[in-house]
Amino acid sequence: MMTLATVNAMTPADFVAAFGDVAEHSPWVAEQAALSRPYPSREAMVAAFETALRGADQPAQLALIRAHPDLATRAKLTDDSTREQKGAGLDTLSDAEFSRFTALNTRYKERFGFPFIFAVKGATKHQILASFEARVENSKDDEFAMALTQVLRIFRFRIEDRVSA
Numbered sequence: 001m002m003t004l005a006t007v008n009a010m011t012p013a014d015f016v017a018a019f020g021d022v023a024e025h026s027p028w029v030a031e032q033a034a035l036s037r038p039y040p041s042r043e044a045m046v047a048a049f050e051t052a053l054r055g056a057d058q059p060a061q062l063a064l065i066r067a068h069p070d071l072a073t074r075a076k077l078t079d080d081s082t083r084e085q086k087g088a089g090l091d092t093l094s095d096a097e098f099s100r101f102t103a104l105n106t107r108y109k110e111r112f113g114f115p116f117i118f119a120v121k122g123a124t125k126h127q128i129l130a131s132f133e134a135r136v137e138n139s140k141d142d143e144f145a146m147a148l149t150q151v152l153r154i155f156r157f158r159i160e161d162r163v164s165a
Contacts, residue, residue, distance in 0.1 A: 002162060004039060004042060004045070007037070008039060012031070015034040016031055018162075019162070023067075023151070025067035026064040028056075029049055029056075032055070033051070035048075036048035042163050045159055046155060046159050049159065053155075054148075061148060062144075065115070065144075065148070071090060071101060071115075071116060071132070072093055072098060072102070097125065097129070101129070108136050111140075117147040117150040117151055118132070119156075119157060
């Protein structure tokens with residue numbers, strides 16, 4: 001855990017090295033957020049990441065969404081995604097649960113063209129699955145907006161895990 005003073009004193013390159021992975025495989029978000037330093041609070045840092053994402057054009061936002069892994073995948077994940085999915089119990093699914101997640105991942109991506117995004121920290125696999133089943137029926141526009149909202153929650157959780165208040 002680092003202090004806000006440490007974050008504010010970082011060079012731009014050090015900041016991106018430390019926070020470039022807050023946005024899954026999208027260091028451009030941290031590059032943009034770094035321009036808002038010094039941050040008066042951790043909340044201001046979270047807001048800078050949100051502003052960077054909201055200020056991006058739709059193709060950049062879509063690329064960031066598509067950079068996220070499927071939930072309950074057996075593929076290699078980033079350290080953050082591995083820890084987050086494990087915390088939600090997605091690493092201990094029964095064969096039936098894994099099959100259900102796999103089917104929903106496929107259906108969702110075919111319908112929307114991007115993976116299902118859910119900030120899993122603090123959620124159970126049952127809550128995630130229920131949200132998945134409900135959201136797969138949304139419109140593409142509604143689901144794109146929901147995916148961005150979930151990405152912003154992921155930003156918050158990852159920053160709160162790294163920077164003291």
